[in-house]
Amino acid sequence: MAKINYAQEFNRSIKDPDNFWMEQAAHINWFQKPQRALTKDAEGFYRWFKGGKLNTSYLALDAHIENGRGNDTALIYDSPVTQTIEKFTYLELRDRVSRLAGGMKRLGVEKGDTVIIYMPMIPQAVVSMLACARLGAVHSVVFGGFAPHELAIRIDDAKPKLIITATSGIEVDRIIPYKPMVDEAIKMAAHSPENVIVYNRRLGAARPDGENDIDYATLMKIADPVRCIEVDATDPLYILYTSGTTGKPKGIIRDNGGHAVAMHYSMKHIYGVNPREVFWAASDVGWVVGHSYIVYAPLIYGCTTVLFEGKPVRTPDASTFWRVISDHEVKVMFTAPTAIRAIKKEDPKGEFIKQFDMSGLRYLFLAGERCDVSTLNWAGEKLNVPVIDHWWQTETGWPIVANMMGFEEQFDVKPGSATKPVCGYDVQILREDGSQSDPGEEGYVAIKLPLPPGTLPNLWGDTERFVKGYLTKFDGYYFSGDGGYIDPDGYVFITGRVDDIINVAGHRLSTAEMEEVVAKHPDVAECCVVGIEDDLKGQIPLAITVLKTGATIESFQLQSEVVADVRKEIGPVASLKKVLVADRLPKTRSGKILRKVIRAIADGKEFAVPSTIDDPEILKEIEDLFKEQMVGSFEKQA
Numbered sequence: 001m002a003k004i005n006y007a008q009e010f011n012r013s014i015k016d017p018d019n020f021w022m023e024q025a026a027h028i029n030w031f032q033k034p035q036r037a038l039t040k041d042a043e044g045f046y047r048w049f050k051g052g053k054l055n056t057s058y059l060a061l062d063a064h065i066e067n068g069r070g071n072d073t074a075l076i077y078d079s080p081v082t083q084t085i086e087k088f089t090y091l092e093l094r095d096r097v098s099r100l101a102g103g104m105k106r107l108g109v110e111k112g113d114t115v116i117i118y119m120p121m122i123p124q125a126v127v128s129m130l131a132c133a134r135l136g137a138v139h140s141v142v143f144g145g146f147a148p149h150e151l152a153i154r155i156d157d158a159k160p161k162l163i164i165t166a167t168s169g170i171e172v173d174r175i176i177p178y179k180p181m182v183d184e185a186i187k188m189a190a191h192s193p194e195n196v197i198v199y200n201r202r203l204g205a206a207r208p209d210g211e212n213d214i215d216y217a218t219l220m221k222i223a224d225p226v227r228c229i230e231v232d233a234t235d236p237l238y239i240l241y242t243s244g245t246t247g248k249p250k251g252i253i254r255d256n257g258g259h260a261v262a263m264h265y266s267m268k269h270i271y272g273v274n275p276r277e278v279f280w281a282a283s284d285v286g287w288v289v290g291h292s293y294i295v296y297a298p299l300i301y302g303c304t305t306v307l308f309e310g311k312p313v314r315t316p317d318a319s320t321f322w323r324v325i326s327d328h329e330v331k332v333m334f335t336a337p338t339a340i341r342a343i344k345k346e347d348p349k350g351e352f353i354k355q356f357d358m359s360g361l362r363y364l365f366l367a368g369e370r371c372d373v374s375t376l377n378w379a380g381e382k383l384n385v386p387v388i389d390h391w392w393q394t395e396t397g398w399p400i401v402a403n404m405m406g407f408e409e410q411f412d413v414k415p416g417s418a419t420k421p422v423c424g425y426d427v428q429i430l431r432e433d434g435s436q437s438d439p440g441e442e443g444y445v446a447i448k449l450p451l452p453p454g455t456l457p458n459l460w461g462d463t464e465r466f467v468k469g470y471l472t473k474f475d476g477y478y479f480s481g482d483g484g485y486i487d488p489d490g491y492v493f494i495t496g497r498v499d500d501i502i503n504v505a506g507h508r509l510s511t512a513e514m515e516e517v518v519a520k521h522p523d524v525a526e527c528c529v530v531g532i533e534d535d536l537k538g539q540i541p542l543a544i545t546v547l548k549t550g551a552t553i554e555s556f557q558l559q560s561e562v563v564a565d566v567r568k569e570i571g572p573v574a575s576l577k578k579v580l581v582a583d584r585l586p587k588t589r590s591g592k593i594l595r596k597v598i599r600a601i602a603d604g605k606e607f608a609v610p611s612t613i614d615d616p617e618i619l620k621e622i623e624d625l626f627k628e629q630m631v632g633s634f635e636k637q638a
């Protein structure tokens with residue numbers, strides 16, 4: 001791989017984005033090349049490669065086949081929960097994708113239609129995504145850990161013509177029946193899809209048949225394969241919903257052209273991997289990591305990707321990751337710190353690692369949540385490869401800050417920092433008034449516009465929220481929602497969200513959404529949900545409630561009902577386990593709940609009593625409440 005200099009490239013990407021990204025765009029196969037990289041649309045938003053025509057499914061599959069690589073392995077499905085390992089060549093994957101696309105076309109799916117995919121980590125999920133891309137249909141993959149109510153919200157927002165699902169998923173040793181959840185979601189939603197394609201996994205899960213259900217296998221038998229259709233670079237490839245500060249999730253739009261260019265660029269320059277090598281992102285196709293680094297980037301770049309249906313522990317034990325790396329000769333791996341913490345807890349000395357040939361592993365990348373120093377160090381020591389913490393968001397689709405492995409010099413790691421801004425991202429730390437922070441001074445993490453290719457051009461059906469949420473706080477900047485600082489050496493440190501978003505085991509969740517559910521309990525007068533520190537999951541939600549006058553419910557009963565409600569409305573992924581009952585909540589004089597202070601008390605951290613507090617006495621009550629009811633965490637902090 002030709003090595004180039006980070007500083008020069010970074011400066012060029014910021015000063016001359018047009019030429020910088022036109023050069024990168026030359027690495028992908030366009031049906032019609034764009035004449036310019038950067039333009040503005042009718043609403044004044046930046047767009048990449050307008051005028052270019054391409055197809056993302058073509059880039060991920062057909063282009064490699066035309067290059068003589070049809071018999072190379074494109075996808076390895078490794079499923080410890082079903083004890084299956086299955087490999088698909090580019091040809092085999094293309095044939096499945098083009099056939100499913102043909103089947104979808106028979107069902108009336110056309111360019112621009114939306115399709116929801118609610119599936120476990122099985123090859124048919126990847127096939128479905130690429131089949132949509134082949135037709136120019138816009139997919140929206142919904143993570144399986146979300147409950148029917150969450151799926152219903154997304155159905156009403158995306159208005160899919162079709163839903164593709166499977167009969168079931170497997171969570172370690174439990175069968176999760178997906179199809180009944182889809183049926184329930186459709187009942188809840190105002191919008192009705194025309195058909196539901198169901199892949200029957202034959203695992204014994206209930207499989208209720210609906211009038212408009214289509215069996216995946218039958219459809220594949222009768223469908224004719226179809227060719228890729230040409231789409232505009234600025235046409236949407238997918239919508240991916242992510243938690244916002246209000247209850248309703250936001251539909252992040254990803255375009256085709258900018259995304260393809262960014263995916264290709266990132267594999268080489270950030271992840272330092274070569275085509276034909278094996279890349280493994282141990283995440284889920286329901287998250288952005290799954291979209292970008294299980295499906296699109298490795299395939300567009302011509303790598304072999306691994307689709308892993310299992311957990312870092314319990315499937316069957318803490319050796320699984322190392323077995324996968326060794327069996328499939330993984331060169332570069334990506335996972336969330338929480339997965340490494342789970343392994344470290346089970347196997348602190350890393351004994352399992354010694355049982356496998358890990359000599360092929362070049363780098364381990366971590367992202368999805370803040371990486372604590374001990375996890376970073378443990379992984380580096382035990383694996384004996386560079387462990388690279390990097391930072392990005394669903395909105396951007398690819399890394400914002402990283403130690404870029406494709407360059408001549410690799411920077412020394414400073415634990416707690418994701419290193420330096422990636423080419424294309426002019427990351428700045430701003431004060432409340434919009435002025436630039438000094439080195440080392442904490443502020444809001446913002447990115448000067450334009451954002452590079454592949455990042456969100458808008459929100460699905462909600463331009464106003466896009467502008468308000470990202471572009472208004474600092475004129476001319478994208479506001480990330482995170483706080484942080486840049487040290488005098490230019491290293492970026494992300495210190496955490498400045499809003500009510502929490503990150504539980506690498507899953508981004510909204511406390512506002514949880515509060516809405518808790519508040520609906522008939523005995524709850526008011527409540528708040530905050531994210532508190534957790535050794536394993538990084539953060540977990542904690543609900544604090546005040547009961548209605550006269551309510552006699554026992555606190556353990558309330559907890560079990562509220563936990564069940566949150567699981568039912570949001571899903572198991574929310575991981576709300578603890579609900580406390582307080583006499584009062586600390587508030588400002590204007591009635592705003594002091595969540596930050598509550599969080600600090602729960603985490604045993606120092607805090608300043610806000611001058612706007614209505615009654616400082618309540619803080620003492622909350623402190624006592626935590627001491628009484630959260631014995632475990634408080635003892636640990638003491």
Ligand SMILES: CCC(=O)SCCNC(=O)CCNC(=O)[C@H](O)C(C)(C)COP(=O)(O)OP(=O)(O)OC[C@H]1O[C@@H](n2cnc3c(N)ncnc32)[C@H](O)[C@@H]1OP(=O)(O)O
Pocket residue numbers: 120143144145146169171176282283284287288289311312335336338339342367368369391392393394504505506507508537571572573574575
């Ligand atoms: C950089 C940009 C980004 O941030 S993209 C997001 C990156 N994040 C990630 O990749 C997520 C990383 N986390 C993980 O993969 C998992 O949390 C790992 C570490 C594997 C642990 O999994 P697990 O033990 O299941 O814990 P969890 O907290 O994820 O799950 C909580 C409850 O939800 C359930 N769940 C999870 N996934 C599903 C699913 N697909 N379908 C149905 N249920 C699911 C879990 O079983 C668990 O349930 P329960 O509470 O035990 O009953």
